[in-house]
Amino acid sequence: MKMNPRGMYAIYRFEIARAARTWLQSVVSPVVTTSLYFVVFGAAIGSRVEQVQGIPYGAFIVPGLIMLMLLTQSVTNASFGIFFPRFTGNIYEVLSAPVSYLEVVIGYVGAAATKSLILGLIILITAHLFVDLPIQHPFLMLFFLVLTAITFSLFGFIVGIWAQDFEQLQIVPLLLIIPLTFLGGTFYSLDVLPEFWQTVSLFNPVVYLVSGFRWSFFEVSDVPILVSLGMTFLFMLLCLALVWWIFRTGYRLKS
């Protein structure tokens, strides 16, 4: 047996089935939350705000909101996926199975990325119901969605292995991802900030994601599109390196 595609698929399917069992929490809840953002920020407040970078405010915030959901869902999903078997003790089965580390990662991260990707698309469709939304570069938009979903699912996987309890598991999405996304230009363009805070913002990786993703819709961005792509790739490589290190050392998986 050179590869174990069945084993990889077993993990993938198990994780997808878990989301299907809890679809109210996995699908309905993030869609409702995002719709609330559209209603409150887009329709209620947006009607009093001028256009931003030439885009109506209601449409301007859509890429950022999709990113917000994509990031939080990818991290939450992937981290819970690997944390729960560690918590229940069922991880013994994956560790003792003839699957390689790469296959384990593809199974868990692939499933989490698939779920958040589907969610991102549902939210995109929902957004169309609220605002007029042109997509200038649909393929680039999809590429960004996929790249972000994979990158942040990898990040979530790392969180799920690092976390020792449920509190630590929640800390990263709540205290890191959400603030970074809110401060990452989801609801505003960076040029409305004082110069100092513009510079500080450039240290926030989410800025590059939101900016690049928004460019694929409207061809407007805070940072050049290639810089956005480059930074996203860089973050993905960083996560891959960390995952590689985790399995090499058995960090919190094997003693």
Add this chain to the structure above:
Amino acid sequence: MAPILTVKNLDKTYESGFQALKDINLNIEKGEIFALLGPNGAGKTTLISIICGIVNSTGGSVTVDGYDIVRDYRHTRSRIGLVPQELTRDAFETVWATVNFSRTLFGKPRDDAYLEKVLRDLSLWDKRNNQLRTLSGGMKRRLLIAKALSHEPSVLFLDEPTAGVDVELRQGMWETVEYLRETGVTVILTTHYIEEAELMADRIGVINQGEIILVENKRQLMKKLGQKQLVLQLREPLSSVPAGLAAYSLSLGDNGESLIYTYQTQSAQTGIDSLLQDLGEAGIRFTDLHTTQSSLEDIFLDLVNG
């Protein structure tokens, strides 16, 4: 026949500095039921965990069916089924889904007929659509066995199969092991119940403080167990065993106040008859007599404490 499992000079020292296994050497033959007996913390679970790939060793090697557990892990792991000691916490998937997951995780194609047989054999078929959290303790343990068997392993590890299980369930577990023996699977079980090892195993290994201190065929151990001692309290103390009685396996106890005769209960002639006659002829009188028998537990305690 080459052993199915070979452990050579295996060492494990945890990061804390605790040495859990010291130079373990062990061969397991195909089709046998081997009981690894030892007190809590002896290293039983660590040994199993290393063989299964859950814990890394710090020295030595293990081969399964000739394959190395690190270099050829896909080969070795696909041959091994593991039933862990801890009952895992409640989960929401169904019995049927979880055995299917286990089978495909180990790279085997779906085989509903085989899984149905395993679940029926372990009396779980009626529960196939139940969520795991609705199962009783005994069912959960049987389910862990079903999961381990789902990918048709040739070696099965049962880590403390009856720990924390009531008498009736223990009986059930023994029947399950008997069923496994019939299917031809090599079974390695750990336990700290001696009667369990005695009842189920072909061979018994004793492990203590990370070292294997004895590996013996159960029958040979039982033979030791089958030795009895007849103790005669003498009226007059003796300074040595009289030369005329040299043919008997005799020794003196209590500073010569008792004479101890060791004999096999299983042999047709215990020799007690003729000994008593010869004692009478030699003029040795006694005031009392009793017999003692060493249990496997005594042997075990001797080994562990000695």
